[in-house]
Amino acid sequence: MTYQVINSILWCFILVIISITIFTPKLCFATKQVKIESLVMNQIDQCWRFNPEWRKHRSKLATCSVGYAGKMTNNIGKDLILYKVTDPNDNPINPKFGTLRYGASRIQGKVWITFQGDMHIRLEKPLLISSFTTIDGRGVNIHIANNACLMIFKATNVIIHGLRIHHCQPQAPGMVMGPNGKAIHLGQVDGDAIRLVTASKIWIDHNTLYDCQDGLLDVTRGSTNVTVSNNWFREQDKVMLLGHDDGYVRDKDMKVTIVYNYFGPNCHQRMPRIRHGYAHVANNLYMGWVQYAIGGSMEPSLKSESNLFIAPSSGHKEVTWRKNSNGIRDTWEFH
Numbered sequence: 001m002t003y004q005v006i007n008s009i010l011w012c013f014i015l016v017i018i019s020i021t022i023f024t025p026k027l028c029f030a031t032k033q034v035k036i037e038s039l040v041m042n043q044i045d046q047c048w049r050f051n052p053e054w055r056k057h058r059s060k061l062a063t064c065s066v067g068y069a070g071k072m073t074n075n076i077g078k079d080l081i082l083y084k085v086t087d088p089n090d091n092p093i094n095p096k097f098g099t100l101r102y103g104a105s106r107i108q109g110k111v112w113i114t115f116q117g118d119m120h121i122r123l124e125k126p127l128l129i130s131s132f133t134t135i136d137g138r139g140v141n142i143h144i145a146n147n148a149c150l151m152i153f154k155a156t157n158v159i160i161h162g163l164r165i166h167h168c169q170p171q172a173p174g175m176v177m178g179p180n181g182k183a184i185h186l187g188q189v190d191g192d193a194i195r196l197v198t199a200s201k202i203w204i205d206h207n208t209l210y211d212c213q214d215g216l217l218d219v220t221r222g223s224t225n226v227t228v229s230n231n232w233f234r235e236q237d238k239v240m241l242l243g244h245d246d247g248y249v250r251d252k253d254m255k256v257t258i259v260y261n262y263f264g265p266n267c268h269q270r271m272p273r274i275r276h277g278y279a280h281v282a283n284n285l286y287m288g289w290v291q292y293a294i295g296g297s298m299e300p301s302l303k304s305e306s307n308l309f310i311a312p313s314s315g316h317k318e319v320t321w322r323k324n325s326n327g328i329r330d331t332w333e334f335h
């Protein structure tokens with residue numbers, strides 16, 4: 001055989017190995033793949049989407065989560081309140097019945113929020129989502145855009161699914177209905193699409209996040225047990241921050257799963273950028289970057305598994321970026 005033939009056989013072999021490595025869903029507990037109209041669905045989607053009657057069984061979604069958020073079964077059960085958003089308007093302190101804020105901040109206990117139809121919601125102030133709240137945008141086009149966006153502040157057991165959140169802008173301090181249904185004073189807020197502050201057991205799935213003033217997703221101040229799955233992140237400089245403060249050592253306990261997401265086009269950096277904690281980053285697709293894909297500082301741990309990194313045609317080809325802390329030699333683990 002000529003050298004060229006051997007060479008091409010070798011390349012085929014390498015490609016097969018690479019394909020197997022990349023496309024084997026390591027997170028799968030069930031190996032059965034479900035095909036609908038020739039689509040192969042991941043473990044989360046095949047859990048509910050396979051059923052054409054999913055609209056009649058919306059709460060099934062809560063059992064489909066994977067990773068550190070665990071199963072979201074605290075969000076469903078016999079005392080679940082079903083609430084439908086019928087009014088795209090917003091009043092930050094006295095939300096009217098029918099608005100998103102009334103369902104997400106005012107109603108306490110388990111609430112499952114759906115939407116009457118397609119909606120464009122311009123929030124007057126950040127939306128503070130209460131514990132045990134699910135926002136389910138399946139089947140409709142919901143845009144939360146052009147002003148304030150979402151915040152999970154000292155809350156647990158929250159599902160955010162199927163929203164398009166974009167063009168989020170910074171907000172001046174002011175009064176807003178808190179997650180406990182009472183008006184609170186909220187300080188200055190950067191323009192992030194979704195911001196977690198001391199939040200736990202949070203599942204962010206199937207959202208489209210882009211073009212915000214600050215970042216797309218911040219996990220901060222002791223937030224943990226978070227799964228970020230099936231989201232499309234695009235058109236953003238600073239995409240995702242896990243831990244915002246070098247001095248905030250409580251973030252050592254932070255655990256975040258980032259799986260089945262699509263990054264790009266035009267994401268520059270931080271997919272994610274992590275401080276202190278631990279992130280499992282698996283089965284994501286990176287369509288280029290400008291500075292780096294995954295980075296961090298303050299000795300975090302990160303396991304990158306079965307991701308597909310498509311390097312940009314110009315600029316930095318390096319996938320990772322590690323910042324040394326205060327002249328201390330880079331010792332953090334990147335697996």
Ligand SMILES: *[C@@H]1O[C@H](CO)[C@@H](O)[C@H](O)[C@H]1NC(C)=O
Nearest residue numbers: 068070156199200201224225
């Ligand atoms: C995070 O999840 C683990 C495992 O379920 C649990 O033991 C821990 O208490 C959770 N942490 C918080 C802050 O909720």
